[in-house]
Amino acid sequence: MIEIQGLTKSFGRTRGGGARGTQAGRGGTVPGSAARRGAAGGARKAIDHVTFTAEDGKVTGFLGPNGAGKSTTMRAALGLIRPDEGSALIDGRPIGRIEAPMRVVGAVLDAKSAHPGRSAYAHLRALALTNGIGRKRVDEIIDMTGLAAVRQRPAGQFSLGMSQRLSIAAALLGDPHNLVLDEPVNGLDPEGVKWVRELCRYYASQGRAVLLSSHLMSEVALTADDLVIIGQGRILETTTVNAFVAEHSRHSIRVVTPDPAKLYAIFAHAAGVSVMPAARAAGDPAEGQAFRIVGADLKATADVFARAGLVIYQFLEERASLEEAYMALTHTAVEYASTVPDGRNVAIENRPQGNVQNRPQEVTR
Numbered sequence: 001m002i003e004i005q006g007l008t009k010s011f012g013r014t015r016g017g018g019a020r021g022t023q024a025g026r027g028g029t030v031p032g033s034a035a036r037r038g039a040a041g042g043a044r045k046a047i048d049h050v051t052f053t054a055e056d057g058k059v060t061g062f063l064g065p066n067g068a069g070k071s072t073t074m075r076a077a078l079g080l081i082r083p084d085e086g087s088a089l090i091d092g093r094p095i096g097r098i099e100a101p102m103r104v105v106g107a108v109l110d111a112k113s114a115h116p117g118r119s120a121y122a123h124l125r126a127l128a129l130t131n132g133i134g135r136k137r138v139d140e141i142i143d144m145t146g147l148a149a150v151r152q153r154p155a156g157q158f159s160l161g162m163s164q165r166l167s168i169a170a171a172l173l174g175d176p177h178n179l180v181l182d183e184p185v186n187g188l189d190p191e192g193v194k195w196v197r198e199l200c201r202y203y204a205s206q207g208r209a210v211l212l213s214s215h216l217m218s219e220v221a222l223t224a225d226d227l228v229i230i231g232q233g234r235i236l237e238t239t240t241v242n243a244f245v246a247e248h249s250r251h252s253i254r255v256v257t258p259d260p261a262k263l264y265a266i267f268a269h270a271a272g273v274s275v276m277p278a279a280r281a282a283g284d285p286a287e288g289q290a291f292r293i294v295g296a297d298l299k300a301t302a303d304v305f306a307r308a309g310l311v312i313y314q315f316l317e318e319r320a321s322l323e324e325a326y327m328a329l330t331h332t333a334v335e336y337a338s339t340v341p342d343g344r345n346v347a348i349e350n351r352p353q354g355n356v357q358n359r360p361q362e363v364t365r
């Protein structure tokens with residue numbers, strides 16, 4: 001079990017004026033750090049009182065946009081950076097007080113962590129030797145992670161996907177009770193992604209705790225039981241995947257009609273039902289205007305249209321995708337906004353404002 005309690009960490013200028021934190025594994029200046037600083041130019045919190053538990057027997061999806069604070073939380077929990085406040089316990093103990101850490105927690109934090117001149121086998125063998133793990137386990141792990149064909153090749157010649165497998169191999173080496181995986185599917189091919197998914201499920205089924213970070217809701221929804229969503233260093237929601245799906249899979253009805261006045265009149269006094277204009281979509285009928293109806297039953301709506309004699313050119317049931325619901329939750333907490341070639345701001349414009357049901361153009365069909 002991984003218990004994270006009030007972890008807070010600022011990078012940049014400290015009270016004493018000196019630089020704090022480490023750039024290890026990041027290769028220099030972190031682009032978003034300036035944007036997260038206060039107006040006075042002082043340190044901003046990369047994570048701010050982050051609290052949650054990754055339970056035994058479960059995969060906990062740790063979800064957030066780029067720069068949200070996932071890696072910082074994981075690194076602080078693993079004792080790789082010192083938090084300003086808060087603590088983390090792994091199986092009831094801080095990492096510094098665990099005698100054989102590789103047997104308690106395995107971590108994938110950086111795909112390119114192996115020495116580039118060292119072969120996959122030599123890398124794993126060195127880790128095993130320093131942690132009292134036998135040669136047999138190294139061979140086992142090499143087979144399990146699909147590295148057998150490249151075991152003697154220097155890690156520096158590995159593709160991102162193979163490097164990711166090597167990181168996963170190192171994490172599994174000590175057969176740990178807890179796994180901390182920071183975006184482990186980055187660079188993996190579909191077969192590799194499926195393998196990581198099954199690995200997480202297998203570890204959880206054995207009563208172990210798996211903390212899995214991702215910025216993709218679709219990935220987490222397929223793998224995780226519990227869900228922790230972070231944005232700009234703060235926990236936005238702690239829930240379960242099932243609860244999130246149930247909450248965000250409410251349907252709406254998309255209608256194209258030449259008679260908007262009659263459509264509005266039909267629902268004028270219907271409590272809990274809202275009718276909103278919707279953006280036209282590719283494939284819409286040439287005539288008529290598009291609307292989205294939220295809060296109405298599909299069959300009852302069809303009946304009422306028939307009785308009222310409303311002409312409709314299109315009648316579709318739609319459901320918001322989980323990814324959209326997640327973006328609706330985190331859209332104000334996006335650290336790195338991107339643009340498309342015509343200059344529109346993707347991170348803002350593609351995200352629903354508030355309830356995903358009220359943003360017709362963002363609901364999938």
Ligand SMILES: Nc1ncnc2c1ncn2[C@@H]1O[C@H](COP(=O)(O)OP(=O)(O)OP(=O)(O)O)[C@@H](O)[C@H]1O
Pocket residue numbers: 011012021022023024026030031032033036046047064065066067068069070071072073215335
């Ligand atoms: N060593 C560091 N020095 C300065 N700022 C840092 C450092 N590490 C992280 N940050 C900043 O802290 C914030 C959180 O970063 P973090 O890497 O934890 O986010 P993340 O959710 O893991 O993002 P990503 O999905 O892009 O990996 C960001 O604003 C980042 O720029």
